[in-house]
Amino acid sequence: MRPSLSLLLAAGLLLTASSGQAQVRRKAKAPAATPAVAPAVAAAPVSDSVALRKIFDEALLRGESYDNLRYLTNNIGGRLAGSPQAQMAVEWGKATMEKAGFDRVYLQEVMVPHWVRGGREKGEIVGNKDKGIKVPVCALGGSVSTGGKLKAGVVEVHSFDELQKLPDAAVKGKFVFFNRPFNDALIEPGAAYGGAVDQRAMGAAEAAKRGAVGALVRSMSSARDDNPHTGTMRPATIPGAAISTNGADKLSQLLKANPELQFELEMECVTLPDEKSYNVVGEIKGSKFPQEIITVGGHLDSWDLAQGAHDDGTGCVQSIEALRLLRAAGFKPERTLRAVLFMNEENGNRGGTEYARLAAQNQETHVAAIESDGGGFTPRGFGLESDAATLAKVAKWSLLFKPYNADDITAGHGGTDIGPLKEAVHPKALIGYKCDSQRYFDIHHTAADTFDKVNRRELELGGASMASLIYLLSKYGL
Amino acid sequence: MRPSLSLLLAAGLLLTASSGQAQVRRKAKAPAATPAVAPAVAAAPVSDSVALRKIFDEALLRGESYDNLRYLTNNIGGRLAGSPQAQMAVEWGKATMEKAGFDRVYLQEVMVPHWVRGGREKGEIVGNKDKGIKVPVCALGGSVSTGGKLKAGVVEVHSFDELQKLPDAAVKGKFVFFNRPFNDALIEPGAAYGGAVDQRAMGAAEAAKRGAVGALVRSMSSARDDNPHTGTMRPATIPGAAISTNGADKLSQLLKANPELQFELEMECVTLPDEKSYNVVGEIKGSKFPQEIITVGGHLDSWDLAQGAHDDGTGCVQSIEALRLLRAAGFKPERTLRAVLFMNEENGNRGGTEYARLAAQNQETHVAAIESDGGGFTPRGFGLESDAATLAKVAKWSLLFKPYNADDITAGHGGTDIGPLKEAVHPKALIGYKCDSQRYFDIHHTAADTFDKVNRRELELGGASMASLIYLLSKYGL
Known part of the structure; x- marks a missing residue:
């Protein structure tokens, strides 16, 4: 592909629009893109459209999830439940959330299986x-x-x-x-x-x-x-x-x-006695309805053969990033947001089970839970486990996601970790983040699930999509 | 990601549907998937829906584009216009089209620049x-x-x-x-x-x-x-x-x-005298309107630093494959189809210019031309350079592409190679194949544009999308 005449003309136009806005990522002082006010979203309140654009600007210009993932995958690597690497990952998760400035970061103890290859x-x-x-x-x-x-x-x-x-x-x-x-x-x-x-x-x-x-x-x-x-x-x-x-x-x-x-x-291979491990939870308290909780998570454990990059390092860093983006873009969420790094999804789901048990025990109110566990590829949208009215409500927001090609909001599978919440506290919706998955199973659970398979923009667009949905869920409830 | 209860249940259902159909790619005798009759396409004629499903089955179960690309990239490699590799690529293209059984395969001579690094x-x-x-x-x-x-x-x-x-x-x-x-x-x-x-x-x-x-x-x-x-x-x-x-x-x-x-x-680096080179053209004659031509192409030349995999080996193998798929799926196109491997897109567009010049000289009627030159990633849809009525007509077909997530049919850029056709023979539409492009420019024109960056399913879904559009254009005209 070389610059055609039309591309160069487009370049001219774009140069006019962005002249004087030469920006270097992480150094830019103001987001450069103009708010997305495509005809398709004209019917939605402009403030939501602008809010989403702010979130995406923050992710694309100053996103932190890619660097976080580099550390998790290259410095810790594969982290099957019960392994020393899983414990390192717990400590990394806690430190990363604390650095992101959440209101509260804590661990939930959980006993996990310990199988060794x-x-x-x-x-x-x-x-x-x-x-x-x-x-x-x-x-x-x-x-x-x-x-x-x-x-x-x-x-x-x-x-x-x-x-x-x-x-x-x-x-x-x-x-x-x-x-x-x-x-x-x-x-x-x-x-x-x-x-x-x-x-x-x-x-x-x-x-x-x-x-x-x-x-x-x-x-x-x-x-x-x-x-x-x-x-x-x-x-x-x-x-x-x-x-x-x-x-x-x-x-x-x-x-x-x-x-x-x-x-x-x-x-x-051998199965050893169960080990003590943890879910890692980071919270931003809701400004208006603090007792209403929205969870977003991925699983911190991974298979031992590789680095657990797409499964599910990407879901972990995107969940942390989703909350960080909202803060960085200047929003004060109305409802309480929780990023959760679940332990032991791969071979027991003990973390997800314990998170739901505690939610029920503490009589918490859960509005919705989102999980990213299908890889960190280009966003497509979201799949909902919910009743029809809830699905219709969320699907109406799809126009807001259209400029980001993440507007495929349909019935679907929530996620393994958030699954136990359903019976425990009956959230209105369990929501699975959907991304392009054509190459996911080529590397899934193999030695090839490594950091180099993750693309920065794809990963950050995903985190921004999740943050955008959380923004809307927090503002409007379900 | 591990098999959740719902996935296993889904597996059970799928097993029932496909029981006894255990298939190995290339060995399967009949496509296994049931025709896509999603509610969204119910309004379209069922025969078109079934036709597209046949094309996609053929591509996904017995596609040849990935193996063709492996040869072009690994055995020939970078092939800048004027280079010995470009000449090898011309011979490869001709042989590959002949093997695919097109009605007619021929070369169009064109003088190209010869720059050497x-x-x-x-x-x-x-x-x-x-x-x-x-x-x-x-x-x-x-x-x-x-x-x-x-x-x-x-x-x-x-x-x-x-x-x-x-x-x-x-x-x-x-x-x-x-x-x-x-x-x-x-x-x-x-x-x-x-x-x-x-x-x-x-x-x-x-x-x-x-x-x-x-x-x-x-x-x-x-x-x-x-x-x-x-x-x-x-x-x-x-x-x-x-x-x-x-x-x-x-x-x-x-x-x-x-x-x-x-x-x-x-x-x-040095610029040498112009060299003789060729476009490679393969044709299937239309059964009903042989004088009406639909062109599909990519460019055979590539930059010299790498293998020219995504730019534009994928477009070449997809263009050949699009016509092969239609034949293999049993269709006899009503209009004449041409797969064209254009020479010298990267630094002169001499091939595209010559193709258009000959089309005008021969007073050919061109209905539409499609180009794939944005990488071989997961399909999104098509971008059209056309008048509004033509765009509206093609956009109506988007429902047929919905099951394949390739339904984004909007105004857009056709392609550099097919561009000169516009003034020369006024086709109703120049159409650019659109795919996910988030990672394209990471490797574009670098040493990293290699075969391993291409995913088989993504590539074959693209070829099937192009074949599907050609099927509809050939059947209905514009």
């Missing part, structure tokens, strides 16, 4: 030939160890139905290889994940019932590569491992040629 | 201290060489206005350092690019008029990093170089401390 993770296809073929594997979270090398035949299935129909002799003493891929035709990768993840969650438990010695699960991804994807599994008496998609294709192909081949798996 | 590119800030500070620079396309080491003082400006107001003594014999950054507050990075790129395009020419010895231009990017961004500049008698954004910030900071510092630039 251990050192050795090896998978090898052993055929009739002398030399085995190594394939990338990793233990699924919560798996038992293999107790040394575990070698057995392999039976491939694509559903639990198919497993049930197999005769005992075909399963007993073998690995069950769950190899149903993502349905790539689905436009939303989350739906493809939802259509495959039962294999990871329940594969080992179901295989154990039939007398298998282990479960091998095709990684939860559309990508064809060598990254095994971990993730939680239901407790089972036999080990469960993920195998990379390329590895799964290879194994399937070799099985067709030689149904008698064997697989050798070695994993040293 | 040369070996040495060095930039160094030289202050009062003994040791210089190296900063990443690269020659702008079309620049003259420095003729050995060129050392001079530096004057920083942020606009041509500012340059005009400087006294002669402040400019003469110096480098003019154009350092106006992107306006980060703008939501569309293309608008920020449009507001800064005049510095790159005309900086050296304007600086030369004032007696400067060279132009240093802040790289066209919001990212803060060490990648210099090349790009074309107007002919000038003095050299023009891009400096990375980090380098520009450093230079600006040191200039404030020491306005007398000097900069040493060395570049060996």
